[in-house]
Amino acid sequence: MFVSPFHDLEEKLGANFGEFAGWEMPMSFSSYAEEHMSVRTSVAFFNLSHMGRLRVKGNSKEFEMLIAKEVSKANIGNMIGPTAFLNDKAGFKDDVMVYKVTEDEWLIVTNAINREKIISWIKSNSNLDVEDLTFKYCMIAIQGRKLEDVLGKVELRPLEFRLNTNFLGYDVFLLSRSGWTGENGLEVWATIDVGRKIIMDLVKMGIRPAGLIARDSLRQEMGFVLYGEDIDENVTPVEARYWVFSLDKDFIGKSSLIERIRSGVDKIRIGFKMKKGERVIPRHLSKIYSISNEVGYVTSSIFSPYLNRVIGMGYVNPKYFYLGYNLAVDIRGKQYDIKIDEFPFI
């Protein structure tokens, strides 16, 4: 198992560690609910060093064939994403962020669980040169509604990034303006030594560390999917309602994707809320019912500290996808109402 490069430092900060995608990472520091609310009302930082960070170089036409969105149309210095690598059946190989460095060089952030798979998939489907930067640099995200009050004005526009720049007085490899929480955010790639100094400075500035559970609850409020839970190789962007592709270009999986759009899907991703005060959580693959017919399953669910109720997402037969409609979910043999709602929940 890989270990967080800041394990000792995080332990001192009170981290509670857990396994995620083959990494031992901080799950929470105090309570995920408090960390979550810090992002929604103030600012917090996350160690995302487990995510895959790749540098890909080579012929842009070859790269375009691998990726579902048009990279050639994007400006240099901008992020393209989220987008995806699809298999030839249009299922998700991975959902990724792409950073366009030059016309023939890109940086890619993959899900931790898919890093090795994507490296070999790129190599087997192209002549592109792939370099794994995951262990060379750490990745820290600073996210929150009051980001600029605490850190000062952010010069980057949303989805812009800079290489070999300065952050808090340190030389960092990359600074980007993005996030996965729905709030204003920055992401930094730096050497582990610099990352350690940045973390210590952030803590001194009163910015609290947050763990992967808060990251999970924040993304669920926004309706963002998690690879391995909500999407995988058997789910296409159409079923997931995850618009990560452009049909104006060619890419692996495009013909299957078009066929899927033409023929329609037999399941569609929904978001749902449970009643306030109902403090039970349907787990991954809990069954969803409509008037005693099994119509789908849950993929993610959590207690939302912001909404003070349980929220989640899953897939149902599209015949039952009516916004505002009440379905039921089975939890330990008992049925609980869930109301279909649209993302984002906040």
Added chain:
Amino acid sequence: MSEIKVGRYIVLTDRLYTETDEWVKISSVDNVAIVGITDYAQKKLRDIVGIELPQVQREVKAGESVGVIESVKAAADIFSPLSGVILEVNTKLLEHPEIINKDPYGEGWIFKLRASSLAKEKEKLLSPEKYIEKIKGG
């Protein structure tokens, strides 16, 4: 009362424990036992977001599941350490289940029961020392 630290977990010496990570504090005067989950259990479960409490006046057997704790990680059964009748439940936890994370041995108590076979069943509970052995390395 004193507390013993086992790694990052705390075990109190004034009570007994179960293999399923409940603690029991027994009053020898009236055979009333207060039950909760241990610091080890709450840390393993991580953030607790909900609880199903047993019905007051319910008759329970030792080892029987009497409630459920919902955490961000999993749903976990709460087992009664002793046979008896449920006298009282901590209704504060319905609104604020996170109290169990903050104070598992105090404000986070879960239920009280009047034990019916205390002498016999007490033998089967774990002493603090035995419980420490159980969680070591966990």
